[in-house]
Amino acid sequence: MPENTDFPSVPSATSVPKRRTHPSVVWIIPLVAAAVGVGIAIQRITSEGPTISIVFKSAEGIEAGKTFVKYKDVNIGQVTAVTLSEDFSKVIVTAKIAKHAEALLVEDAKFWVVQPRVTLSGVSGLGTLLAGNYIGFEVGGSTKKRREYVGLEVPPPITVGEPGRQFVLRSKDLGSLGIGSPIYYRRLQVGDVIAYDLSEEGKGIDIKVFVYAPYDRYVTTSTRFWNAGGVDVSFGAQGFEVRTESVISLLAGGIAFDAPPLETAAEPAAANASFTLYDDRVAAMAKPERMVAHYVLHFSESLRGLSAGAPVTFLGLPVGEVTNVSLEMEPQTFAIRGRVEAAFYLERMLAHLQQPAAAVGLADKVNERHALVQRLIDERGLRAQLRSGSLVTGQLYVAIDYFPDAAKASIDWTRDPPEFPVVPSTVADLEARLTAILAKLEKLQVAEIGADVRKSLAELTKTLAAADALVKHLDTEVTPEVRAAIADARRALGPDSALQLDARSALQEVSQAARALRVLADYLERNPSSLLRGKGAPAPSPEEHK
Amino acid sequence: MIGGVLTAARAGFICCEACGLLARPAEPGAPGHCPRCGEELVSRRHNAIQRTWALIIAAAICYIPANVFPVMKTTTVTGVDDDTILDGVVLLYTTGSWPLALIVLIASVIIPLAKLLALGFLLVSVQRGSVANTHDRTRLYHLVEFVGRWSMLDVFVDTFTVALIQLQPLMSVAPGPGVLFFAAVVVLTMLAAASFDPRLIWDAGAAPEGSHA
Numbered sequence: 001m002p003e004n005t006d007f008p009s010v011p012s013a014t015s016v017p018k019r020r021t022h023p024s025v026v027w028i029i030p031l032v033a034a035a036v037g038v039g040i041a042i043q044r045i046t047s048e049g050p051t052i053s054i055v056f057k058s059a060e061g062i063e064a065g066k067t068f069v070k071y072k073d074v075n076i077g078q079v080t081a082v083t084l085s086e087d088f089s090k091v092i093v094t095a096k097i098a099k100h101a102e103a104l105l106v107e108d109a110k111f112w113v114v115q116p117r118v119t120l121s122g123v124s125g126l127g128t129l130l131a132g133n134y135i136g137f138e139v140g141g142s143t144k145k146r147r148e149y150v151g152l153e154v155p156p157p158i159t160v161g162e163p164g165r166q167f168v169l170r171s172k173d174l175g176s177l178g179i180g181s182p183i184y185y186r187r188l189q190v191g192d193v194i195a196y197d198l199s200e201e202g203k204g205i206d207i208k209v210f211v212y213a214p215y216d217r218y219v220t221t222s223t224r225f226w227n228a229g230g231v232d233v234s235f236g237a238q239g240f241e242v243r244t245e246s247v248i249s250l251l252a253g254g255i256a257f258d259a260p261p262l263e264t265a266a267e268p269a270a271a272n273a274s275f276t277l278y279d280d281r282v283a284a285m286a287k288p289e290r291m292v293a294h295y296v297l298h299f300s301e302s303l304r305g306l307s308a309g310a311p312v313t314f315l316g317l318p319v320g321e322v323t324n325v326s327l328e329m330e331p332q333t334f335a336i337r338g339r340v341e342a343a344f345y346l347e348r349m350l351a352h353l354q355q356p357a358a359a360v361g362l363a364d365k366v367n368e369r370h371a372l373v374q375r376l377i378d379e380r381g382l383r384a385q386l387r388s389g390s391l392v393t394g395q396l397y398v399a400i401d402y403f404p405d406a407a408k409a410s411i412d413w414t415r416d417p418p419e420f421p422v423v424p425s426t427v428a429d430l431e432a433r434l435t436a437i438l439a440k441l442e443k444l445q446v447a448e449i450g451a452d453v454r455k456s457l458a459e460l461t462k463t464l465a466a467a468d469a470l471v472k473h474l475d476t477e478v479t480p481e482v483r484a485a486i487a488d489a490r491r492a493l494g495p496d497s498a499l500q501l502d503a504r505s506a507l508q509e510v511s512q513a514a515r516a517l518r519v520l521a522d523y524l525e526r527n528p529s530s531l532l533r534g535k536g537a538p539a540p541s542p543e544e545h546k
Numbered sequence: 547m548i549g550g551v552l553t554a555a556r557a558g559f560i561c562c563e564a565c566g567l568l569a570r571p572a573e574p575g576a577p578g579h580c581p582r583c584g585e586e587l588v589s590r591r592h593n594a595i596q597r598t599w600a601l602i603i604a605a606a607i608c609y610i611p612a613n614v615f616p617v618m619k620t621t622t623v624t625g626v627d628d629d630t631i632l633d634g635v636v637l638l639y640t641t642g643s644w645p646l647a648l649i650v651l652i653a654s655v656i657i658p659l660a661k662l663l664a665l666g667f668l669l670v671s672v673q674r675g676s677v678a679n680t681h682d683r684t685r686l687y688h689l690v691e692f693v694g695r696w697s698m699l700d701v702f703v704d705t706f707t708v709a710l711i712q713l714q715p716l717m718s719v720a721p722g723p724g725v726l727f728f729a730a731v732v733v734l735t736m737l738a739a740a741s742f743d744p745r746l747i748w749d750a751g752a753a754p755e756g757s758h759a
Contacts, residue, residue: 032604037607
């Protein structure tokens, strides 16, 4: 109802047919906004993965919102909360797992905290130094789902998907091995120790090792494993030899395996097959003895220094070992003697027969074997003898050798074990001879000889005393006289002695006489006639001529 | 207070919104177009209230994801951090810079909400034909219109950060879905403020006078 005030100067608007109004077009905007919002919300909710809880002993390095759950280094979730359990003894870590990883959350999946680990055999988890700890994840084989887990304190060593095989080694003790200790094949690391535990009876250690593919096929049924830790130092004819698998195994221990050198092809060992872990390579490579013959040896000499495990050698090479050392009484004579039981590894003696098959055959045919041994004893004089392995320690060993001069002996094969003929040891021989020499020495009349010597000595002493007296006499009686004679002589010859004066005046006389002679000679020279005429008138002297 | 003042509407004229020319409507039902600039003449904006309501509701819908979803996704070597606006406020507050936290809180959380509430209040009051506080309500409207553009500050910061901090592989920042919704909230409230016709505030006060006449 506008006021009807007339303003003629106000121009009149032009008239256009009225358009249809669109009252609600603008409402599309909130509808679109709502649609987008709801759409995103729905997408978020549907893409939401499951929430799981993991129980750990401590939450070291785990932070809500910062720590991830990683599988094969891919994030599959994030820790959303870290809380204490109701009794405050554990930590419950709540993590949200991505939707795409939901299928991994099976019953036997494993979780553990990954932190930097520095061990002798390597450094792992270095990435966590920068990025912080994360929760490692390992999928299991089950299909049952699970949402609540108990975290592992130690990471599982080998991932399930890793190709390779696991074996069990039985050992007396763990030695310096630990989880992660390397397994070597020809000094190439091909596996790890993944676990160890006491064997069920508690009498040994079961060491679980994992050998990676493709090296696992070199583990065959005949493979031997040995402890490769430490250094193997040996002195040989070639000199000083040091063997070690690697520096790491030197420090951290390790296991090596190989097939025995002469072993023919064997099929690969089954997974989880169990092997013996030998102490060293030599022990591992030693052939298992197939042909063992037990003998008993009776010695009637001292067995001090002989113990079970002492070697039995043949021409200096080990062919067996002593299994037992004891005393025995012979029923007939009641004589007590030493009884030594020994195992002979006959195969070693026969190993290089022309046909190995023949040697193997001997193992089966006991009688042929006995005949062979009997022949050696009869014809060649094969005997056992105790010998000293070391003069310092007195260790003894049993040597089998040929003694062609030995007394005849035979073996009663019906006894078990049969008795092997022995000869007395050279040590005992030596002892007897030494004793004989000593006895002879004892028989010598040492006392009489001593008395003679003493008598001679007394004589000698007397002689010496006489000589002494003589010397003293010379000293006291002869010497003063000599000294007086010398003084007289000196006096007689002194410058003012009469002798000297007389001599001097005599010499003057002589020289005067000589001068007179010279005058005469001169005169005669000038007046040779005077010799005939005599001295006339005095001839004018030369002075007078002048 | 201004009831007695003669307005164009009471005089039966229409002021062109584009060029400001006062014109006489061609017909009472269909005012027609401005004789000077050709702009359609409207005494009051078409469906102003309805349109404003629609925009406010859309903004309110967007306001929820804008605050729930992260606005920034920071990837560092230590991991990925999704931060919502409130996370940022909390972070600033816990790191000691509470004035900054307050600024972010006011600019990014309270002001959009306040704008929505203010526009809602204006619409409700207009629809109920309230005659009280017309002056204050006009001031409120101007405040809403003025403050609207500053709310984009958050979006700008986000954009710059994302563009500048790309230190692969050490650190990188990516926008989260929240920032889109936040921008939508700001734009929608600005549009809502623009589509609201402040003259409606006084119409209620003017109407009784006109009916008396």
